[in-house]
Amino acid sequence: MRNELKDMGKESGSLTEDEIKHLDQLHYFGEEVVMAAANFLKLNPGKRVLDVGSGLGGPARLLAEKFQVQVDGVDIERDRCELAMDITKRCNLDNLCRFFVGDINTVQIPAQNYHHFVSWLVFLHIQDKIRLFSNLYEKLLPNGTFIIEDFVKLAPFSEEEKIDLEVAVACPYVPGFTEYQKVIEAAGFVDVITEDISSSWSEHVHERLKEMETNRNRNVRIHGEKITEGLHYFYTIIDKLFQGGNLGGIRITGRKGNRIL
Helix, strand or coil, X not given: CHHHHHHXXXXXXXXXXXXXXXXXXXXCCHHHHHXXXXXXXXXXXXXXXEEECCCCCHHHHHHHHHHCCEEEEEECCHHHHHHHHHHHHHCCCCCCEXXXXXXXXXCCCCCCCEEEEXXXXXXXXXXXXXXXXXXXXXXXXXXXXXXXXXXXXXXXXXXXXXXXXXXXXXXXXXXXXXXXXHHHHHCCEEEEEEEECHHHXXXXXXHHHHHHHHCHHHHXXXXXXXXXXXXXXXXXHHHHHHHCCCEEEEEEEEEECCCCC
């Protein structure tokens, strides 16, 4: 993102979220799905939102700016958090957004503090989803709600696909629809609804790869050969996985229920 800002002549000084929203949304379909999530959650000023795997802070800033909510982002990568904080200050949104470096299962953030949590294309990197959702249950206020989007297994993976997922994508474990829902409900969540979004994701990653190949010269100019080739390899792997028909996308919503001990 720093390279893109340099190319825009925006290495320093003030920014607006509108200027950079094509750069800081690292998930599929960008602003569109964040706004859809906000509508589902019925966000209004003063609500507190936890963004799990907040990346460069794009969704957090978008939600804060459009709905005047307080957003805490957690990301395991320090450099991303530091860049997210810097950009947020430049967008004059640091009064509404905070970013914490750490693993969502161990980071020190308050329990029973958030009205909602959101996450896009992050949980695929976390193997112990039972622990993950049990921990997120504790972070929400009573009746708090969530929306996430993640990978889902449509059919058994080939050995090559397993290697690609684990090595290239850092995705050690992908549950199927039924298994995913059971894990979430076992943590104490209710009204859990899953939606198959595999078709749109498959089309999206294929078009993303083609667009990158079309813009290769521009990408090399801005990012250099090494970064461009690395991204092309990654996009190729993701496209191959989705076109193989065994990997899909899932959208999940739910609400914190009363856990029965």
